[in-house]
Amino acid sequence: MALQENAPSLAVVGVTGAVGQEFLSVLSDRDFPYRSIKMLASKRSAGKQLTFQDRNYTIEELTEDSFDGVDIALFSAGGSISKHFGPVAMEKGSVVVDNSSAFRMEEGIPLVIPEVNPEAMEGIKVGTGKGALIANPNCSTIICLMAATPLHKHAKVIRMVVSTYQAASGAGAAAMEELELQTREVMEGKPPTCNIFKQQYAFNLFSHNAPILSNGYNEEEMKLVKETRKIWNDMNVKVTATCIRVPVMRAHAESVNLQFEKPIDEYTAKDILKSSPGVVVIDDPASNHFPTPLEVSNKDDVAVGRICRDVSQDGYKGLDMFVCGDQIRKGAALNAIQIAEMLL
Amino acid sequence: MALQENAPSLAVVGVTGAVGQEFLSVLSDRDFPYRSIKMLASKRSAGKQLTFQDRNYTIEELTEDSFDGVDIALFSAGGSISKHFGPVAMEKGSVVVDNSSAFRMEEGIPLVIPEVNPEAMEGIKVGTGKGALIANPNCSTIICLMAATPLHKHAKVIRMVVSTYQAASGAGAAAMEELELQTREVMEGKPPTCNIFKQQYAFNLFSHNAPILSNGYNEEEMKLVKETRKIWNDMNVKVTATCIRVPVMRAHAESVNLQFEKPIDEYTAKDILKSSPGVVVIDDPASNHFPTPLEVSNKDDVAVGRICRDVSQDGYKGLDMFVCGDQIRKGAALNAIQIAEMLL
The missing domain is CATH 3.30.360.10 (Dihydrodipicolinate Reductase; domain 2)
Structure with a gap:
């Protein structure tokens, strides 16, 4: 059971997309530990229901307030959403893992394939109150x-x-x-x-x-x-x-x-x-x-x-x-x- | 009208295949002149009827006698057919244009893309009684x-x-x-x-x-x-x-x-x-x-x-x-x- 008291709180941004849905499968497959998970998407999808690991979730609209208390935010909602809401989440102390190309080439942003260059994200931790952003390379x-x-x-x-x-x-x-x-x-x-x-x-x-x-x-x-x-x-x-x-x-x-x-x-x-x-x-x-x-x-x-x-x-x-x-x-x-x- | 008295006699070997069929379309599209055309294929297809430029043809089985009087033989029936019947046709004085890979790398055999190296087939002529073989390169x-x-x-x-x-x-x-x-x-x-x-x-x-x-x-x-x-x-x-x-x-x-x-x-x-x-x-x-x-x-x-x-x-x-x-x-x-x- 991946739902654990002392585990990080998660947010999935773009949960209705192909990659957003895959985020959920992979979290589940790998038994990723979390204490809570927010399902975020555009206004159009807000209010829809979603089942994940036998629990029901209501998809919430992504807003500036979405990241209060979020430790790790997984973004896959396109470059412009990342560009706007990535810094918002960091400001709130979240560590953002961003699947878009928005920040990949920015200096100081780690661009990481865990098997290849894990050292690039050294020093980044969750729950310290200090936000960060790690970019996922292009497929x-x-x-x-x-x-x-x-x-x-x-x-x-x-x-x-x-x-x-x-x-x-x-x-x-x-x-x-x-x-x-x-x-x-x-x-x-x-x-x-x-x-x-x-x-x-x-x-x-x-x-x-x-x-x-x-x-x-x-x-x-x-x-x-x-x-x-x-x-x-x-x-x-x-x-x-x-x-x-x-x-x-x-x-x-x-x-x-x-x-x-x-x-x-x-x-x-x-x-x-x-x-x-x-x-x-x-x-x-x-x-x-x-x-x-x-x-x-x-x-x-x-x-x-x-x-x-x-x-x-x-x-x-x-x-x-x-x-x-x-x-x-x-x-x-x-x-x-x-x-x-x-x-x- | 591509049917002309003084034009060469043709044979299409492998006429029922994808390339064989395309030989006929291209001959027609380009108004290729010919005085006769033999439609050759394996025993399995022999006897079947085929219409080309408003004339009916009976598909004949490819045999050692197929090339009597043939000026130009267009081959596309696979490497082993070319290997066997290419020399047979040359012996009969035909100029073979072979679409298979059988002879492409053989010394003395021209391998020709007309826009690229037409000079490689210089000296080869039809109707001289002297057979020849020109290889078509791979697609x-x-x-x-x-x-x-x-x-x-x-x-x-x-x-x-x-x-x-x-x-x-x-x-x-x-x-x-x-x-x-x-x-x-x-x-x-x-x-x-x-x-x-x-x-x-x-x-x-x-x-x-x-x-x-x-x-x-x-x-x-x-x-x-x-x-x-x-x-x-x-x-x-x-x-x-x-x-x-x-x-x-x-x-x-x-x-x-x-x-x-x-x-x-x-x-x-x-x-x-x-x-x-x-x-x-x-x-x-x-x-x-x-x-x-x-x-x-x-x-x-x-x-x-x-x-x-x-x-x-x-x-x-x-x-x-x-x-x-x-x-x-x-x-x-x-x-x-x-x-x-x-x-x-």
Whole structure:
């Protein structure tokens, strides 16, 4: 039973969203201890009922007063909500774990993947009256770095070329519903409903819908570039990314090409990854069994396979690999709750 | 009217397959001149009727006698058929345009993309009594090189990192049907039928099902590596590829990272590509309009977009781009018929 007198009080901001709902599942799965939990959402959802661990909760409207007595606030309600209410919660002494991109690149804000850089949030504690904010990295960054970091620690990555295969869930529950609806419509020969995305998504794929910046990259791609540097605390690591949405429900895949400073071969890489927490190696050429989005859906671990020595790089300084991870879980909710666990 | 007295006699080998059917559409679309055409397939399809350009044809069984009097034989019936019957047709004086991988890497066999290396088939003529065989490159290679070659000619590509997003059509008409069937089944909550592929394809993606070689690459990936070298006649160009099947019907997409010997910027690259035959640039950041498999389906041109200067490479020596092309058309049938056109 996770309801405990001396445990922290929680708030979930954006509880009706895909990640908000996953926050609850993960809290439950991991038996996260809490003495109370506030279910917060927009005015539209306020008053609705919700059952969590056999108790009924009424969803409350998120306001400036929502964070009185809240120890840990898990945010996943978009950047503008975080930007406004994150500082409000900190002011009230809450430790905010924020899933949005609002504060990720701000100096002094830890950007944390618990398996990768737990040291970045050292000194942050709950219940001290001193608020803080820890940012959850972008889903593609988390999934990529779960696999790349153990190899980076061994042989130092100097350049990384990433191509993503991103699921509908990254754009929220409505996008997942639209993919399903569109698929039905296309199969029936009807024109697809395009509310969330501007174009047909079923049986198609397209450049990630994040805004395009002046350098020609989209925001999603530059998150991978910049967040990697911050998380690895290495301003010299070179990263490029092409982010593509594919008609898959809830897990991302990434094709990752790595260039190392020191030599590393594919056998060493596999051994390192096999013993890395939160990573599972699926790499069986004989049965052609490698990671797929479907196999990692609703799973905690990030799966890595197709680990090959890159034939386009001399010597033992290059590797290719294919990585899959559940976007809602390790890409968002699980990572945030692992951060919260480190606060206990 | 493409039926002409002095035009070559044709044979289509594998006429009932996805590419075989597309051979007929493309011959028709391009008003390819011929004086006769033999529709060849396996025993199973022999005797069936087929209408082409308002004439009825009976499908004939492919035998050693099929090529008597045939000037140009278009093959798309798999590697083992090509291996056996390609030499038989050549013996009879036919010029074979072979869509399989059987002869692609053989010395002396031209491997041709007409917009890229037409010079490789110089001297080959029809109706001389001297047979010949010209290989059609793999679909992913054709689509990639249609976009990469014009840039290569300008600034010399020294390394290329490719990640593919490959359609069902690459595995034939039955794979396309299975994707549709599986999608229906999954939407109805039923287990998916897995005859062509060993796993669920609907709402999923997976490492290309080609056999894995001892270096960890699969055959599809090594085709990109090796065919690029042969087509560019450059044994030093370094290529790596990760080939992934995505639940899309008939057009491939490829994320391509390029490293050049000489400087090139994104504006020059776009200008070069805009004036390249068989290439269309779709690159509108303002409306987030970039190439998609759906938009190029049933189209001849390969579409290129997301042309950015690579932030992970110093100076002006790196570019990222995203390429889409119809797998059955430019990736197979159209390219083969363009080769045949050069024989006229």
